[in-house]
Amino acid sequence: MNTQRTPPGGSTGSHPNLSQLTENEFHDQITLRKRKTPDCDNICFELFRRELNNTMAAHRQELRNTVQELQKSISSSFESLVEKQNESIRKLHEDLCTLKSEVNDLKLNQHSIQKEHNDFVADLSKQKNDHNNLCEKTKTLECDLIDAKKQIKELTEQQNIKDQQGRINNLEISGVPQTKGENLYNVLHIIATKIGFALSSADVDFIHRVRRFTTKAPRNNLHTHEGQSTASSVPNIIVKFTQRKRKCEFLAAVRARRGLTTADLDIDGASSPIFINDHLxxxxxxxxxxxxxxxxxxxxxxxxxxxxxxxxxxxxxxxxxxxxxxxxxxxxx
Missing domain, CATH: 3.30.250 (Rec A Protein; domain 2)
Structure with a gap:
């Protein structure tokens, strides 16, 4: 009896290269084929294992290469990033040093400004104290000035009263022209004769001319030209009587006579009035x-x-x- 070693249908046995089979074909080969001997299975498994190892080794190598390239890329990127970071840190450090220097300068300026401010406050306080002291002194001086003005006014009034008392026996004659070598006693005797006054040499203490006083009114509501008498270059005649009574009698006679002029004294020239009054x-x-x-x-x-x-x-x-x-x-x- 002939034993048939090939399967029906003209199949020549297992596929020589199992790695080229699809998964279904691979399973068909395994399941449809009759297991004849253990060695055949081992051979197939060994072939499969080898193919699998080769495939896995290829994938591992490819994965290893990919990982290496990725590592290189990451390393390069990291190094670039680190370099940029280091550059940023260096710049930040430089900026920080600059800022620190500026802060130190600012502190020095602040100390200087603070010192100047303290000096200014001290000077201001001193000036304030000086001002207060000056105000106090000014108030004191103002009070002293007011008192001084008051005293000066009182003294002036008292002096004026004394001066006027010293002139109580005097008469002032104005309007008499001055001549060279004139005799004022004769002029006075002529005036006494014209007014009907019996004048003796014992009545007169002295007689002389003085510069005519030009009066000026203080600044007030009066007009300036009304506050000033007519100026004259002719000195007035001052007569001092020995007795106040005789002076008053002489002045009463003058006022009773009225209208005394230079013509009454036989003085050449145009007639002009002569005024006789108290010596103020x-x-x-x-x-x-x-x-x-x-x-x-x-x-x-x-x-x-x-x-x-x-x-x-x-x-x-x-x-x-x-x-x-x-x-x-x-x-x-």
Whole structure:
């Protein structure tokens, strides 16, 4: 009996290269083929194992190559990143050093500014104290100045009173022309004869000429030209009587005579009025000039001098007002 070693259908046996079979073909070869001997299975398994190992080795090598390339790429990228990071750190370090230097400079400037500020505050405090002390001194000086002005005013008034008392026996004659080699005693005797006054040599203490005083009113509501009397280069004649009584009698005779002129003294030239009055101090002359102007403005009928005192009276029926100083003038406005 012939034993048939090939399967029906003309198949010649297992495929010589199992790695070229598909999975289904591979399983068909395994399941359809009759297992004849253990050695054949071992051979097939060995072939499969080898093919599998080769395939896995190829895949491992490919994976190894891919991993190496990836490692190289990562390493290169990391190195580049590290280099960039190091460069950034270096720049940051430089900037930090610069900033630290600037901060130190700023601290030094701040210390300097703080010192200057402290010095300024100290100077300001000192100036404030000096200012307060100066204010106190100024207040003290102002008080002292007020007291000094008050004392000066009182002393001036007292001196004016004394000066006027020293002139109480004096008469002042203005309007008499001055001639070379003149004899003022003769001029006075001529005036006494014209007014009908019996003048003796014992009545006169002395007689002389003085510069005529030009009065100027203080700055007030009066006009400037009204505050200044007519200036004259001719010195006035001052007569000092030995007795106050005789002076008053002489002045009363002058006022009774009225209208005395240079023609009455036989003086050559155009006739001009001669004025004889009490010899006032410069201060009282100013007050008298103001009283005359103010009295005329306010309609006072009488303004006169009596024994070196200034009087005003509004009318014949009103009382006379004594003017001692400028305050009295302010009260009659």
């Amino acid at each position: 101090t410069p201060h009282n002359k100013v007050i008298y000039a103001r009283a005359r102007r103010l009295g005329k403005e306010l309609g006072y009928k009488y303004i006169w001098l009596n024994d070196c005192k200034i009087f005003l009276r509004k009318s014949d029926t009103t009382k006379s007002i004594l003017i001692n100083n400028e305050k009295d003038l302010d009260r009659i406005k």
